[in-house]
Amino acid sequence: MESALHHLSIYQAHKLLKEGQTTSVELTEAVLRQIEKVEGLVKAYITITPELALKQARLADEKILRHRKAGESFSPLLGIPISIKDIICTEGIRTTCASRILENFFPPYDATVVEKLKEAGAVIVGKTNLDEFAMGSSTENSAFFPTRNPWDLERVPGGSSGGSAAAVAAGECLGSLGTDTGGSVRQPAAFCGVTGLKPSYGRVSRYGLVAFASSLDQIGPITKDVTDAALLLSVIAGHDPKDSTSVDYPVPDYLKALVPEVKGVRVGVPKEYFIEGMEEGVEKAIREAIDCLEELGAEVVEISLPHTKYALPTYYLIAPAEASANLARYDGVKYGLYIPASELWEEYRLTRGNGFGPEVKRRIMLGTYALSAGYYDAYYLKAQKVRTLIKKDFDEAFEKVDVIVAPTSPTVAFKLGEKVEDPLKMYLSDVFTIPVNLAGICAISIPCGFSEGLPVGLQVMGPAFGEEKILRVAYAYEQATQWHLKRPPL
Numbered sequence: 001m002e003s004a005l006h007h008l009s010i011y012q013a014h015k016l017l018k019e020g021q022t023t024s025v026e027l028t029e030a031v032l033r034q035i036e037k038v039e040g041l042v043k044a045y046i047t048i049t050p051e052l053a054l055k056q057a058r059l060a061d062e063k064i065l066r067h068r069k070a071g072e073s074f075s076p077l078l079g080i081p082i083s084i085k086d087i088i089c090t091e092g093i094r095t096t097c098a099s100r101i102l103e104n105f106f107p108p109y110d111a112t113v114v115e116k117l118k119e120a121g122a123v124i125v126g127k128t129n130l131d132e133f134a135m136g137s138s139t140e141n142s143a144f145f146p147t148r149n150p151w152d153l154e155r156v157p158g159g160s161s162g163g164s165a166a167a168v169a170a171g172e173c174l175g176s177l178g179t180d181t182g183g184s185v186r187q188p189a190a191f192c193g194v195t196g197l198k199p200s201y202g203r204v205s206r207y208g209l210v211a212f213a214s215s216l217d218q219i220g221p222i223t224k225d226v227t228d229a230a231l232l233l234s235v236i237a238g239h240d241p242k243d244s245t246s247v248d249y250p251v252p253d254y255l256k257a258l259v260p261e262v263k264g265v266r267v268g269v270p271k272e273y274f275i276e277g278m279e280e281g282v283e284k285a286i287r288e289a290i291d292c293l294e295e296l297g298a299e300v301v302e303i304s305l306p307h308t309k310y311a312l313p314t315y316y317l318i319a320p321a322e323a324s325a326n327l328a329r330y331d332g333v334k335y336g337l338y339i340p341a342s343e344l345w346e347e348y349r350l351t352r353g354n355g356f357g358p359e360v361k362r363r364i365m366l367g368t369y370a371l372s373a374g375y376y377d378a379y380y381l382k383a384q385k386v387r388t389l390i391k392k393d394f395d396e397a398f399e400k401v402d403v404i405v406a407p408t409s410p411t412v413a414f415k416l417g418e419k420v421e422d423p424l425k426m427y428l429s430d431v432f433t434i435p436v437n438l439a440g441i442c443a444i445s446i447p448c449g450f451s452e453g454l455p456v457g458l459q460v461m462g463p464a465f466g467e468e469k470i471l472r473v474a475y476a477y478e479q480a481t482q483w484h485l486k487r488p489p490l
């Protein structure tokens with residue numbers, strides 16, 4: 001039993017803790033041993049915090065003992081080893097955003113989601129690798145090193161939350177928090193054969209999340225299965241007075257949504273998501289997953305989301321525009337890298353020139369251009385209008401169907417280096433995930449098979465604040481299949 005502790009789901013580990021069959025220290029030690037064994041190959045972490053983790057685990061064990069003696073139930077996260085994407089602030093733990101400009105940044109406060117994890121008693125194992133400032137789809141844009149896909153070390157884990165997805169797949173933590181601005185939770189989850197949920201915009205507080213594109217960013221769970229995603233979401237969701245974009249809706253107990261039953265549920269299949277350029281093996285796995293849902297009693301309907309083809313260009317105006325504004329704060333004055341010079345403009349030039357990597361600079365330039373006088377109406381304003389049309393497509397679709405299913409990504413994990421020279425190719429990796437962020441709705445990616453030995457992800461999209469719907473369909477599919485139980489042969 002003990003040797004496989006790191007491969008347990010959160011829910012399974014919680015059961016063992018409840019029954020007194022294991023301890024948080026044992027779980028944490030198992031995870032730390034697995035990190036020691038595979039981290040040299042996978043490189044999922046920027047910072048590992050073993051002492052802190054063991055200290056938190058000992059405290060958790062004391063609490064668990066008290067709860068058990070009193071016959072009380074306790075949070076399913078109490079004593080569970082979790083990792084956090086290194087763009088979410090952790091008090092006193094280095095938070096780099098995988099950027100040279102924040103290489104030595106130690107936040108003086110916790111993000112709200114981290115506060116919530118700590119309150120629930122989670123054990124923090126470390127901070128995971130990402131594309132610099134979450135800009136990318138492969139984790140190769142990390143200023144430090146690329147992460148590798150545990151299913152094939154020659155391939156990327158996806159991005160930008162590639163470290164989180166790889167760590168979960170490799171058993172280097174039991175669950176993780178990633179962020180999703182255009183697909184960064186779902187696409188790496190798909191590439192690594194795990195589950196990733198992008199909550200509706202406003203469902204989870206962004207306070208303490210280093211901003212990339214503020215109208216799109218959301219924090220979401222990356223886990224081994226749907227139950228764990230529901231569980232983590234229940235803990236991190238909710239209104240936060242410190243984030244005015246977080247919405248004051250009650251947080252349902254998402255575990256209750258997990259009934260393996262889809263009879264009569266209307267599932268939309270958008271014809272625009274089955275495009276040329278999609279890998280054959282991916283299309284086959286997705287079609288089979290749709291057939292499976294139909295066999296389970298779902299009503300499958302073809303639908304149309306006519307503005308889908310404009311999503312990618314729209315995103316690449318709005319996201320860089322917001323990024324160029326958000327990243328203006330890294331001027332060497334307040335925090336982060338500072339390179340002194342004899343004159344202020346020279347200081348800015350040196351600090352930003354050396355601190356940011358090439359993709360971040362590209363985004364800042366694109367965004368600054370799109371926002372500049374004379375171009376604002378033609379680019380940024382136009383993009384905002386098209387964004388509304390994309391949202392309308394979904395509004396109309398959700399009048400006819402309960403959820404929409406599609407591939408998470410048109411391909412399986414690609415080789416390291418395959419797309420770094422061609423940003424447009426890299427951007428195309430997110431064509432199926434980006435519309436969800438533009439519309440502010442929710443979606444989950446779950447494993448649905450393999451193509452050439454690599455995991456394929458099925459995306460289930462739902463209306464804004466319809467997390468229970470996507471969780472239910474995802475759970476029913478998961479329970480009818482075995483894909484989520486597959487582990488990479490590391």
Ligand code: GLN
Pocket residue numbers: 134135136137159160179180181182183184185212319430
């Ligand atoms: N890959 C997309 C980008 O590069 C999305 C990133 C994200 O969701 N953070 O912008």
